[in-house]
Amino acid sequence: xxxxxxxxxxxxxxxxxxxxxxxxxxxxxxxxxxxxxxxxxxxxxxxxxxxxxxxxxxxxxxxxxxxxxxxxxxxxxxxxxxxxxxxxxxxxxxxxxxxxxxxxxxxxxxxxxxxxxxxxxxxxxxxxxxxxxxxxxxxxxxxxxxxxxxxxxxxxxxxxxxxxxxxxxxxxxxxxxxxxxx
Numbered sequence: 336x337x338x339x340x341x342x343x344x345x346x347x348x349x350x351x352x353x354x355x356x357x358x359x360x361x362x363x364x365x366x367x368x369x370x371x372x373x374x375x376x377x378x379x380x381x382x383x384x385x386x387x388x389x390x391x392x393x394x395x396x397x398x399x400x401x402x403x404x405x406x407x408x409x410x411x412x413x414x415x416x417x418x419x420x421x422x423x424x425x426x427x428x429x430x431x432x433x434x435x436x437x438x439x440x441x442x443x444x445x446x447x448x449x450x451x452x453x454x455x456x457x458x459x460x461x462x463x464x465x466x467x468x469x470x471x472x473x474x475x476x477x478x479x480x481x482x483x484x485x486x487x488x489x490x491x492x493x494x495x496x497x498x499x500x501x502x503x504x505x506x507x508x509x510x511x512x513x514x515x516x517x
Contacts (some may be wrong), residue, residue, distance in 0.1 A: 385456030389449060396448030397441045404440025409433035450508045451477040467505045484511025 372378045383391065412432030416425045455473035459465055478497025482489045 382459070385453065385460070388456050391453035392448035392452035393445050394448070397445030400444030401437045401441030403437075405433040405437030407440070408436025411436065447477060448478050449479055454480075467502075467509075470505050471502045474498045475484050 370378075409429050411433065412429035413425075414430065415428060420428075432442035451473055454476045455469055458469045458472050458476075462469060472492045475498030477494075479490045479494030481497075485493075
C-alpha cells in the first residue's frame with residue numbers, strides 16, 4: 336500500500352504544520368539569558384530569596400541525611416544478623432534498619448537545613464547586608480534552636496558547634512576561592 340505522504344505520483348503533497356504561521360520558528364525558542372523576577376524589588380538584590388535558601392538547604396539536607404542514614408542502617412542490619420536466619424529474614428532486617436535510620440537522619444538534617452535557611456534569611460533581612468557574619472550567626476542560632484529541647488547547656492554547646500562549623504566552612508570556601516584556580 337502506498338504511503339499517503341509519498342509525492343512520487345503527484346497526487347499527494349507533504350503536510351507542513353508551520354506553513355500558515357507568520358513568524359520564523361527559530362524565534363519561538365529565543366529564551367532570555369538574564370534572570371526574570373516576579374516583582375521588580377527582587378531585581379535590586381544580588382542574593383537568593385529566603386524561600387530559595389530554605390529549599391536549597393532543607394532539600395539537600397534531607398536527601399544526604401537519608402542516604403547516609405540508609406547506608407549506616409543497612410550496615411547495622413548486616414551486623415545484627417543472627418546465625419540460622421534465612422536470607423529473607425536477613426534482607427528484611429537490612430531493609431527495615433536502613434529505612435528507619437535513613438528516615439531519622441534525613442528528617443534531622445532536613446530540619447537543620449530548614450532552621451538554618453530561615454535564620455540566615457531573617458538575619459540577612461534584619462541586618463540588610465549579605466556577609467559571612469550572617470552565616471555564622473545563623474549556624475549558631477540553628478544549633479541552639481535544634482537542641483533547645485535538650486536543655487540550656489546542650490543548646491549552648493550545639494549553638495557553639497553550629498557557629499564553629501559554619502565559620503570553618505565559610506573560611507574554607509574563601510580559602511578555596513583564593514588559592515585554587517577553578
